[in-house]
Amino acid sequence: MSLISALPARAATIALRPAVAAALDHRTRAAALAFVAAAAWLLVAFVILRWPDLGDWGRGPELAWASVALAAILIVSGALAATGSTRLGRLQRATPWLIALGLVFSAWEAGSAKLGWLAQPFFPPPHAILEVFTDDWPKLGESIVASVKLELLGFALGAAVGFLVGVLLGRSRLFGYWVHPVLRLIGPLPAIAWLPIAFFAFPSSWSASIFLIALTTGFPVAVLTWSGVASVNPAYYDIARTLGASRAFLVFKVAIPAALPQVFVGLFMGLGASFAVLVTAEMMGVKAGLGFYLQWAQGWAAYANMYAALIVMSLMCTSFVSILFRVRDRVLSYQKADLKW
Amino acid sequence: MVSAAVAFEAGAGSSLDLRGVSHRFALEGAPLDVLDAIDLRVGAGEFVALLGPSGCGKSTLLRLVAGLDPPSEGELFADGEPIAGPHPSRVVVLQDPTLYPWRTVSANVALGLEARGVLRAQRARVGETLRLVGLSEFANAWPHQLSGGMAQRVALARALVNDPKLLILDEPLGKLDSLTRLTMQGEIASLWRRAGFTALLVTHDIEEALLMATRIVVLSERPARIKADIRVEKPYPRHRGDPELVARRHEILGLLGFESAW
Numbered sequence: 149m150s151l152i153s154a155l156p157a158r159a160a161t162i163a164l165r166p167a168v169a170a171a172l173d174h175r176t177r178a179a180a181l182a183f184v185a186a187a188a189w190l191l192v193a194f195v196i197l198r199w200p201d202l203g204d205w206g207r208g209p210e211l212a213w214a215s216v217a218l219a220a221i222l223i224v225s226g227a228l229a230a231t232g233s234t235r236l237g238r239l240q241r242a243t244p245w246l247i248a249l250g251l252v253f254s255a256w257e258a259g260s261a262k263l264g265w266l267a268q269p270f271f272p273p274p275h276a277i278l279e280v281f282t283d284d285w286p287k288l289g290e291s292i293v294a295s296v297k298l299e300l301l302g303f304a305l306g307a308a309v310g311f312l313v314g315v316l317l318g319r320s321r322l323f324g325y326w327v328h329p330v331l332r333l334i335g336p337l338p339a340i341a342w343l344p345i346a347f348f349a350f351p352s353s354w355s356a357s358i359f360l361i362a363l364t365t366g367f368p369v370a371v372l373t374w375s376g377v378a379s380v381n382p383a384y385y386d387i388a389r390t391l392g393a394s395r396a397f398l399v400f401k402v403a404i405p406a407a408l409p410q411v412f413v414g415l416f417m418g419l420g421a422s423f424a425v426l427v428t429a430e431m432m433g434v435k436a437g438l439g440f441y442l443q444w445a446q447g448w449a450a451y452a453n454m455y456a457a458l459i460v461m462s463l464m465c466t467s468f469v470s471i472l473f474r475v476r477d478r479v480l481s482y483q484k485a486d487l488k489w
Numbered sequence: 490m491v492s493a494a495v496a497f498e499a500g501a502g503s504s505l506d507l508r509g510v511s512h513r514f515a516l517e518g519a520p521l522d523v524l525d526a527i528d529l530r531v532g533a534g535e536f537v538a539l540l541g542p543s544g545c546g547k548s549t550l551l552r553l554v555a556g557l558d559p560p561s562e563g564e565l566f567a568d569g570e571p572i573a574g575p576h577p578s579r580v581v582v583l584q585d586p587t588l589y590p591w592r593t594v595s596a597n598v599a600l601g602l603e604a605r606g607v608l609r610a611q612r613a614r615v616g617e618t619l620r621l622v623g624l625s626e627f628a629n630a631w632p633h634q635l636s637g638g639m640a641q642r643v644a645l646a647r648a649l650v651n652d653p654k655l656l657i658l659d660e661p662l663g664k665l666d667s668l669t670r671l672t673m674q675g676e677i678a679s680l681w682r683r684a685g686f687t688a689l690l691v692t693h694d695i696e697e698a699l700l701m702a703t704r705i706v707v708l709s710e711r712p713a714r715i716k717a718d719i720r721v722e723k724p725y726p727r728h729r730g731d732p733e734l735v736a737r738r739h740e741i742l743g744l745l746g747f748e749s750a751w
């Protein structure tokens with residue numbers, strides 16, 4: 149190539165360089181991250197397969213091959229990333245996390261099943277927890293259904309009653325005269341304190357647990373609904389009244405919509421508090437649910453089962469919170485979004 | 490605009506009659522006298538501006554006329570009937586637009602029709618009234634997406650959609666920037682001329698009162714008494730430089746105790 153003909157091409161390269169270089173840089177980075185993540189998961193498989201387990205835990209090979217499969221997917225995603233494709237983009241965004249998890253799992257496998265540095269039987273290896281999911285899922289599934297049912301019933305009941313009490317406190321003086329002192333006395337009491345009484349006062353420990361979860365949920369919902377209704381801009385009422393609004397209109401079309409943002413704060417507080425009561429009630433009385441499973445596993449020193457139940461429990465709780473966020477974002481869609489859960 | 494002219498019956502204003510109206514607030518310790526024996530008659534279709542020092546009781550007087558509070562003493566009549574409570578023929582526009590943030594612009598405008606249970610029959614009026622205030626394109630916007638002037642226009646539409654006989658305006662332009670205020674002064678005056686309602690406007694801007702009102706009532710310091718009742722007989726649209734209005738302005742400034750202020 150002569151010097152003269154090369155010059156314009158070179159000029160173009162120079163002009164394009166920053167943008168192209170940035171894109172290339174981004175691609176190589178994404179691909180490299182995916183390959184490192186694949187390596188981390190191959191390391192997990194290697195650690196599991198290369199050395200024999202110190203104890204008797206199932207599902208080692210399965211976890212190893214699952215890790216290899218994940219590594220294969222990561223290699224494909226790395227190759228795609230290198231070509232600039234955005235397929236498997238969600239996986240690409242997760243690669244830093246997958247690297248970290250691969251390293252943690254490798255270390256966990258080595259430290260527990262292979263070297264015994266982690267005290268046994270308290271810290272079983274990951275593939276022992278996998279065994280719980282693969283072999284004990286009927287019992288685990290049953291527990292999830294029981295917990296979800298108990299939580300949903302108690303929460304819905306508490307939220308409905310709390311909301312009603314809050315609105316009435318905000319709008320009716322007579323209701324406030326009788327209910328406010330009761331709310332002040334009983335509300336701050338942790339619902340768990342009722343537990344011994346509730347279990348014999350109610351026909352079943354199940355209905356007692358629903359009552360306790362509802363009580364825990366209801367208090368913050370009532371207080372925040374009340375405060376929401378009480379702090380409605382009085383001009384909102386004036387405007388509606390001059391436009392011919394009835395009392396019912398003032399409650400349903402002014403007070404309640406205006407208070408809804410506060411009501412949701414109460415619902416979030418109530419939901420968080422209700423989880424504690426749910427687990428406690430299941431451990432102490434109801435012979436079903438994840439809390440019961442957890443305690444049963446502890447009785448048998450089945451530590452892998454406890455970790456599995458803990459994982460499922462946190463997934464359940466976070467799902468409840470996510471759903472409530474979804475509902476809130478939908479109901480309060482007129483507001484500018486403030487927080488992404 | 491043609492549809493708007495059809496929508497509002499001309500000459501539909503109500504008359505007002507205030508007889509010896511006094512008002513006091515029961516504060517801890519001493520009661521606070523706010524209004525002192527106000528006698529005021531307003532003819533149907535008049536545009537009355539109320540001027541007075543801040544805190545003298547102007548908003549209180551408007552609340553009594555709207556029927557939001559009963560007076561401590563005296564009587565108020567609209568079209569010869571005692572004012573016993575709020576009525577959709579008497580609507581208010583406040584300094585803050587106080588739109589409901591959970592309702593879209595058109596749902597805010599529809600508020601009065603909905604409250605009276607006539608929304609289904611009169612839904613078309615919502616669009617007409619939004620067109621009247623120039624906000625058709627924002628029918629589905631949320632209040633937080635509006636500028637101050639637009640929000641106040643929506644508040645005006647929310648009042649006008651009810652075809653009021655008396656429009657009560659409490660410093661409606663007080664928080665707007667001066668250019669928006671100028672535009673809206675003209676708009677409100679022309680709406681009033683076309684629709685024929687009676688208007689009661691509280692303002693702290695003498696020029697605004699002179700540009701818009703047929704009559705200016707000057708109130709004293711609290712407890713408010715009527716200090717002067719001035720007719721402004723000038724055709725619309727009015728011009729702020731008009732020598733007669735300038736003379737009136739000095740006269741009113743003097744009444745408010747600012748002889749040497751200009």
Ligand SMILES: Nc1ncnc2c1ncn2[C@@H]1O[C@H](COP(=O)(O)OP(=O)(O)O)[C@@H](O)[C@H]1O
Nearest residue numbers: 514521523542543544545546547548549550711
């Ligand atoms: N609801 C109320 N309770 C007690 N005092 C009030 C109330 N509303 C107004 N006031 C007092 O009455 C006086 C007149 O108020 P207002 O009518 O709002 O004055 P303005 O002429 O500025 O509109 C003020 O001193 C105010 O503090």
Ligand SMILES: [Mg+2]
Nearest residue numbers: 547548549659
């Ligand atoms: Mg005022």
